Amino acid sequence: xxxxxxxxxxxxxxxxxxxxxxxxxxxxxxxxxxxxxxxxxxxxxxxxxxxxxxxxxxxxxxxxxxxxxxxxxxxxxxxxxxxxxxxxxxxxxxxxxxxxxxxxxxxxxxxxxxxxxxxxxxxxxxxxxxxxxxxxxxxxxxxxxxxxx
Numbered sequence: 001x002x003x004x005x006x007x008x009x010x011x012x013x014x015x016x017x018x019x020x021x022x023x024x025x026x027x028x029x030x031x032x033x034x035x036x037x038x039x040x041x042x043x044x045x046x047x048x049x050x051x052x053x054x055x056x057x058x059x060x061x062x063x064x065x066x067x068x069x070x071x072x073x074x075x076x077x078x079x080x081x082x083x084x085x086x087x088x089x090x091x092x093x094x095x096x097x098x099x100x101x102x103x104x105x106x107x108x109x110x111x112x113x114x115x116x117x118x119x120x121x122x123x124x125x126x127x128x129x130x131x132x133x134x135x136x137x138x139x140x141x142x143x144x145x146x147x148x149x
Contacts, residue, residue: 001049002040004030004032004036004037004040005040005043005049006146007030008026008040008041008044009050009146010145010146013142013143013144014141021034023037023041041053051085052092062107062109063107063108063109063110064109064111065105065107065114065134066105066114066132066133066134067104067105067131067132067133067134068103068104068105068106068118068129068131069096069102069103069132070100070101070102070103070104070125070127070128070129070130071099071100071102071127071130072101072102072125074101076125077095077101077102080125081093081095081102083121083124083125084104087106087117087120087121089106089107089108089113089114089117090104090105091106091107092104092105093105106118
């Protein structure tokens, strides 16, 4: 991994530029061209190091969301995670060592759309999601300082 990729992974988890051209702003701060920066982001995405680039909103201000979990047979975990990730409503998902081994957060514009996505995931996977709606909100900083040797 080169210095540019390390900077992209580490330095822009917070304070993403609010600009009409955020990638140009980031590129200028790193001393590279916007095209090179975007190419590096695409490479990181294709390698699986970056799943998404975008803002995180307080969901009750822009729509609705829920945490969900699924008990997926180990041999189907990658397939079902890919199915879940294919929805633009998927904020993130992760594997856990538990009977419910695939956890994910969905955010949608309406409760109807959220229910429809959950229903589609169930129909397409054959596995019913356990829906865990938020009861109380907590702010958790999801930025992770990365260090390389």
